[in-house]
Amino acid sequence: xxxxxxxxxxxxxxxxxYSPDVLVPTPDLAETTHVPVNYLAKxxxxxxxxxxxxxxxxxxxxxxxxxxxxxxxxxxxINAVSPIGRIKSCPLGLENHGPNLCPLHRRVDQAAExxxxxxxxxxxxxxxxxxxxxxxxxxxxxxxxxxxxxxSDT
Amino acid sequence: xxxxxxxxxxxxxxxxxYSPDVLVPTPDLAETTHVPVNYLAKxxxxxxxxxxxxxxxxxxxxxxxxxxxxxxxxxxxINAVSPIGRIKSCPLGLENHGPNLCPLHRRVDQAAExxxxxxxxxxxxxxxxxxxxxxxxxxxxxxxxxxxxxxSDT
Numbered sequence: 446x447x448x449x450x451x452x453x454x455x456x457x458x459x460x461x462x463y464s465p466d467v468l469v470p471t472p473d474l475a476e477t478t479h480v481p482v483n484y485l486a487k488x489x490x491x492x493x494x495x496x497x498x499x500x501x502x503x504x505x506x507x508x509x510x511x512x513x514x515x516x517x518x519x520x521x522x523i524n525a526v527s528p529i530g531r532i533k534s535c536p537l538g539l540e541n542h543g544p545n546l547c548p549l550h551r552r553v554d555q556a557a558e559x560x561x562x563x564x565x566x567x568x569x570x571x572x573x574x575x576x577x578x579x580x581x582x583x584x585x586x587x588x589x590x591x592x593x594x595x596x597s598d599t
Numbered sequence: 600x601x602x603x604x605x606x607x608x609x610x611x612x613x614x615x616x617y618s619p620d621v622l623v624p625t626p627d628l629a630e631t632t633h634v635p636v637n638y639l640a641k642x643x644x645x646x647x648x649x650x651x652x653x654x655x656x657x658x659x660x661x662x663x664x665x666x667x668x669x670x671x672x673x674x675x676x677i678n679a680v681s682p683i684g685r686i687k688s689c690p691l692g693l694e695n696h697g698p699n700l701c702p703l704h705r706r707v708d709q710a711a712e713x714x715x716x717x718x719x720x721x722x723x724x725x726x727x728x729x730x731x732x733x734x735x736x737x738x739x740x741x742x743x744x745x746x747x748x749x750x751s752d753t
Contacts, residue, residue, distance in 0.1 A: 446683045446711045452690070459703050479691045519706060529600045536606070537633045541733075541740035548726045549613050549736040552673060552717060557600045559713035563706060572703045579695075582703040586695035 447523070453480045453488050454526045455519060459582040461498060462514040462569040463592065468500070468507035477583050488526070495525035514569035523564055531557050601677070607634045607642050608680045609673060613736040615652060616668040616723040617746065622654070622661035631737050642680070649679035668723035677718055685711050 447455075456478040461469060471489060475482040489508055492498045497517060500508040510517065523529060532554040535542030546554060572582050573592075581589045601609075610632040615623060625643060629636040643662055646652045651671060654662040664671065677683060686708040689696030700708060726736050727746075735743045 446714065447707060452707070455703060455707070456691075519703075535734075537610075537737065539734075539737075539739050541743065545734050547734040547736040547738075548721075549609060549673075552721050552726075553601060553606070553609070556714045556717040559717055560600065560710045563710040563713055567702075567706050572701075572706075580689075580693075580699050580701040582701040583691065583693075584701075585693050589695065 448527055450488060450491075451523050451526050453478065453485065454492060454522050456480060456583060457485065457488055457492065458497065458510070458517065458522045458569055459572050461508060461510050462517075462573045465510050465514055468505065468509050470507040474508065479583075491526055492522070495521075497522060497525055510569070514573065517569045518565050519567045519569070519572075520561060520564040522569075529557055529560055529564075531561070602681055604642060604645075605677050605680050607632065607639065608646060608676050610634060610737060611639065611642055611646065612651065612664070612671065612676045612723055613726050615662060615664050616671075616727045619664050619668055622659065622663050624661040628662065633737075645680055646676070649675075651676060651679055664723070668727065671723045672719050673721045673723070673726075674715060674718040676723075683711055683714055683718075685715070 457474060457480070460474055460477045471486055472482055474480075474489075475485045478485065480488070489498065489500070493500055493508070496511055498508045499511045500506065520529070532546060532550050534544050535546065536550060542550075579589065581592055584592060611628060611634070614628055614631045625640055626636055628634075628643075629639045632639065634642070643652065643654070647654055647662070650665055652662045653665045654660065674683070686700060686704050688698050689700065690704060696704075733743065735746055738746060
């Protein structure tokens with residue numbers, strides 16, 4: 446349902462949410478997210494332009510979240526790459542429809558509303574805290590255990 | 600949110616639902632749906648392959664719905680063009696995730712579930728009967744009035 450670019454963006458952002466204060470090099474991010482490095486580089490550029498991540502080039506460079514993971518919703522990530530828009534007027538421009546949608550476009554708009562709710566209610570922090578789950582995004586069993594131990598330390 | 604091809608498919612099917620027993624020529628359908636005729640021809644081929652419409656070439660030819668509009672959901676139309684899939688296992692193939700999704704992919708799956716419900720609950724007939732609305736899909740004021748008069752005749 447989501448485009449590959451959207452899926453990859455969500456993976457990249459979730460991955461960066463694990464270490465918010467560290468600049469993660471693109472090749473490392475590519476390995477964690479299982480995304481081809483060239484494709485990922487383009488995704489990261491888009492996320493950077495949307496001010497969701499900040500980066501530094503060169504040795505020791507990489508990317509990190511531009512804001513705390515608690516303040517970034519999945520919807521913001523998706524909208525940076527492929528905006529989910531509500532339908533505000535007839536897509537065919539029919540004059541008698543105007544802002545009153547026909548049953549077909551009302552349904553399409555309802556679907557948009559539903560997705561906006563699902564992704565707007567969830568932050569990146571919600572994804573990586575691991576509450577109530579044994580699976581953390583992008584993490585195999587070993588990495589999940591490490592992250593869970595670190596979290597219980599704090 | 601929906602691709603242009605999906606939007607065009609929904610328009611084409613809604614348009615055919617107005618005259619279920621009539622073969623509608625592609626150029627006529629293109630005019631009603633506001634879709635470029637070559638693009639529409641490809642969309643119609645896809646809908647035909649999915650057994651949602653049947654057609655005949657040549658003089659007097661065109662397309663009509665393969666089944667009653669009451670029996671075709673919007674979801675079937677969308678799935679013929681760009682399937683909406685539930686996520687059944689970790690898209691990264693992480694062994695410890697298996698069928699238990701992480702919070703990120705659980706959200707993505709929830710979004711798919713929500714859309715499937717919105718479009719699965721609505722048939723093409725629901726779109727064109729015009730109950731509770733003054734706007735009919737693809738129709739300007741004049742055409743809406745004609746169709747409403749015809750409907751009240753029966």
